[in-house]
Amino acid sequence: MTTNGISIETPLIYSNPLSVFTSREVYLKLECTQPSGSFKLRGISASCIEKVNNGCKKLVGSSGGNAGVALAYSAKKLGIPCQLIVPTTCVPRMIDRILAYGIEVTISGDNWAEANKKALEVAQDPEVGYIHPFDDDAIREAASGIVTSTKEQLEGKKPSCIILSVGGGGLLGGVLIGLETVGWEDVPIVTVETEGANNFHLSVQAGKVIAKPPNTIAKTLGSTCIAPILMEWVPKFKIITQSISDAEAANGCICFAEDHSILVEPSCGAALAAIYSKLVPKVLDDNGYDSKAGPMVVIVCGGSDVTTQMLLDYQQEYGL
């Protein structure tokens, strides 16, 4: 298993609490142990390295979320100046994390699209490399490492399913590429979104890209729409889309902190909620798949927008 010197190869651990809960074998791919806190570091660092190799002397991006943190971390490791142009809606806690890397942060625009427009303008300078938060071939290719490494780590076992959250589709795109690479195209994929940010689920149902504005505590699932290329890929795989409530996502976070002492954002908690809300293994069995055919793998995508106080606030707010 190789890495690019910035992102790491993350552990795949057997989870006794989740296995006991489901009466199945459950493994967790701990992307939350990436140095920047989420799986995004794989793709973003790959994208940065590509730009630098092509002669860029500065990097620019538009995410004030986990992709922004990954970009800041990558730029710092590469020793290259970086500017993040982020909208006013950005969470101060995340901006602080980005600033801690010594990155220039400019607040501009009321939403991501406006901030992104500014970032693209800055990138008109040929020496500046623009890094998209998720819709980029290099990002998807690098994220596919999650599946290729999982295959090695499972040592001959084939999963009965892989469970993951979907926001813009950067992770999903990577997982699908990975499945093809290792010959796991027939492994069912359970995608989880919150009801207030379920554009992928809606798009798959409608057979075309739907871009509903997000309204959810899982802020980092709330991209404007999914990467269009995913609609071409979906028919080639066994994808079961699921939408859950904010309360279920929050419950996923709380239960996971209890079982594994790791804090995750609701976006990440959504994937875990598939287990804790007992969607899986039922949804596999209902769709004609054998949930006992192999281990269930949950991708713990990570994310920094969470604190212990926030978990307790969710507990109170949702009566959990």
Next chain:
Amino acid sequence: MEGNKLFIKTPLLHSKILSDIAESPVYLKLENVQLSNSFKIRGFSRACIERLEKGGCEGFVTFSAGNGGLALAYTCHLLEKPSQIFVPSFASPRMLDKIRSYGAIVHMTSSGHECYTKAVSMTKENPQWALIHPHEDPAVWEGHSEMISEIKADLPEGSVPSCIVASVGGGGLLMGILKGIDANGWQDVPVVAMETIGADNFSKSLAAGKQVLNDPMTSVAKTLGAPYITSHLMDTVKHFNVISSTLPDERAVDACLKFSDDHIFLVEPAAGVSLATVYSKVLSDILENRGFSMKAGPVVIIVCGGNDINAEILLKLAKDFDLTT
């Protein structure tokens, strides 16, 4: 899991935030994401496998305030062998539930010392049950020691740590670290052995020149509450640069709180006390007082992990010590 190992290689995380505070590179060995949530499974699983290879063993026994018991229970679950864990009265009910969830039988005793004596007498009377001693067993130290080889492989090539910081309960981890640095040509690397005040019998034993009983256990870092440190430690430390240091509970909890904010991991105060050497900015002095320098190389902190923590417990501890998030 490779070969005969029942544990994983854990990440060595380069922490930008702690490096900025220390003004020196700080790496974290994330044993909190180890199977059973602490480093203990390294040693326990190794000891169990070795015992099984010798034959005549039907099950395993240990004594523990929690994490060792959980590591043994988990190991036995994987090896499909029964396990019995003797625990002191101060072990939390939540920890005991977790241990039972792995299929282990839990025996409650009145104190840290009694859970040890009862485990010993049970296995003497029933020799088909093998006692795995958390800190006296060389196989346990050997199992723990592998984390040092992993750290060496993950640090930039040729890099030698300025120090390795680790928490001390009974001394099993410390023995493993010393074995590990010996095996990796790092014999001179100072090892900062941290305890909380109220669970500091290693520090007291060194001062007294003999083993001191950890009684009463007054620290909130319950999982550092081993009654005695391993007798072997008193001799072994003479051959290495071991620096014993202590911090009050409040500093350990402060570090846990900051760590949860900075790195989204929840760790017990037992682990927090090692992180506190950087968060409370005392590491430089601890080293300099013994003629070492933090600038000599990267700082490596073993984040030992631990199960006796969740969001509610952490925030309650913070409140008890008047710490704010």
